[in-house]
Each structure stands twice: as structure tokens, then as C-alpha cells.
Amino acid sequence: SAVISQKPSRDICQRGTSLTIQCQVDSQVTMMFWYRQQPGQSLTLIATANQGSEATYESGFVIDKFPISRPNLTFSTLTVSNMSPEDSSIYLCSVGGYSYEQYFGPGTRLTVT
Amino acid sequence: QKEVEQNSGPLSVPEGAIASLNCTYSDRVSQSFFWYRQYSGKSPELIMSIYSNGDKEDGRFTAQLNKASQYVSLLIRDSQPSDSATYLCAVKGRNNDMRFGAGTRLTVKP
Numbered sequence: 001s002a003v004i005s006q007k008p009s010r011d012i013c014q015r016g017t018s019l020t021i022q023c024q025v026d027s028q029v030t031m032m033f034w035y036r037q038q039p040g041q042s043l044t045l046i047a048t049a050n051q052g053s054e055a056t057y058e059s060g061f062v063i064d065k066f067p068i069s070r071p072n073l074t075f076s077t078l079t080v081s082n083m084s085p086e087d088s089s090i091y092l093c094s095v096g097g098y099s100y101e102q103y104f105g106p107g108t109r110l111t112v113t
Numbered sequence: 114q115k116e117v118e119q120n121s122g123p124l125s126v127p128e129g130a131i132a133s134l135n136c137t138y139s140d141r142v143s144q145s146f147f148w149y150r151q152y153s154g155k156s157p158e159l160i161m162s163i164y165s166n167g168d169k170e171d172g173r174f175t176a177q178l179n180k181a182s183q184y185v186s187l188l189i190r191d192s193q194p195s196d197s198a199t200y201l202c203a204v205k206g207r208n209n210d211m212r213f214g215a216g217t218r219l220t221v222k223p
Contacts, residue, residue: 031209042201043157043213058210092156094211100145100164102203102211104156 136202
């Protein structure tokens with residue numbers, strides 16, 4: 001499976017600011033996804049990052065709040081904008097190739113004060 | 114009805130016993146099913162995938178799928194304390210995205 005890295009691994013941010021999370025894969029992948037995992041909860045899909053086009057967002061998530069870029073087949077970013085304490089969560093990118101399986105990066109632990 | 118439901122647990126079994134984790138899903142057209150293991154503070158790790166009805170075995174793990182009943186299960190034989198984790202059932206949706214259950218926390222007691 002691909003090796004996935006995320007930066008930063010954790011951050012503490014003030015409300016009203018923005019944070020950009022990077023996801024880098026060591027090989028080209030077809031699909032990249034962004035998930036959120038709130039404390040003690042399961043994973044919720046934020047959006048599918050599409051290479052060369054706008055991301056596809058799930059219900060309840062909007063581009064103004066969570067802009068996503070995917071400039072190529074190995075890299076994507078997720079920005080959490082105008083943060084509030086409710087955005088405190090773990091943000092995970094995952095990748096999937098031509099197989100059906102998805103693999104997760106190590107996650108970014110965000111705390112908003 | 115939630116898309117993917119798991120028995121909420123927590124589930125506690127003694128070392129050496131069989132742990133049984135269950136999951137049901139609502140979308141009848143789903144074709145791909147997965148079990149992830151998540152240790153505290155870590156990201157989910159894929160441990161099993163299953164696509165056809167029946168059983169699939171990998172070491173101490175057996176995944177079982179019954180599409181007619183919309184039911185997936187994971188059996189862990191000879192449970193070890195290192196198996197203590199949260200187990201997430203995931204179902205691949207129509208748009209190639211994963212839908213996750215809430216997870217079952219398993220504790221294996223020495």
C-alpha cells in the first residue's frame with residue numbers, strides 16, 4: 001500500500017484563523033478523500049478531492065469552510081477556515097487506487113482555542 | 114436508519130476467546146465491505162476486506178458477509194491483549210466513498 005504523510009501532525013490554533021493541512025502520497029493514486037473524526041466519534045467524510053477539478057463535498061460541508069486543492073495525483077490540501085472550537089478534531093486523508101480499498105494517513109490533530 | 118450500524122459495545126473478552134463484531138448496512142447495492150482497526154490516538158488501519166457472500170479468513174481474522182441480510186461480521190480467534198482497539202465497519206458507497214459505522218471498542222483481558 002502507499003505511504004501517506006500529513007502535515008502538520010498536530011496544531012493549536014486560535015478561533016477565527018485558518019489552517020491548511022497537507023497530504024502527500026509516495027505514488028500516484030486515483031482517489032483522495034478527507035475525513036473528520038471528532039473526539040470519541042467515528043469518521044465522517046468531508047469531501048472527495050478531485051484532481052484538476054473542484055472537490056465533491058458531502059452534505060453539511062461547504063467549500064468556503066473547507067477549501068480543498070488537488071493539483072496532482074500525489075498531493076492534496078484541506079484548509080479549515082475561520083475556525084471555531086467546534087472544529088477541534090482529527091482530520092484524516094485517505095487514498096484509494098484501482099482496488100476498492102482505502103488507506104489512511106496518520107492524521108492531523110487540531111485544537112481550536 | 115444509519116447507513117452503517119455496529120453493536121456499540123464496549124465488548125470485553127478474555128484472552129484466547131473469540132471476539133465477534135457485527136455490522137449492518139442500509140444500502141442494498143453496496144458491494145464492498147471493510148473492517149478497520151483503530152488504536153487509541155492512531156489512524157484507522159485496514160485489516161479485512163470482503164466483496165462476496167460467505168467467509169474470508171486471514172490468520173486469526175474471519176470476515177463474514179451476507180448481502181441478503183445486509184450483514185457483515187468480523188471474528189477474531191484466539192484474541193490477544195494487542196487486539197484491544199476500536200473496530201470500524203466500513204461500506205463503500207455509490208460514489209466510491211466509504212461510510213463508517215460508529216465503531217465497537219474491544220478489550221481483551223489477560
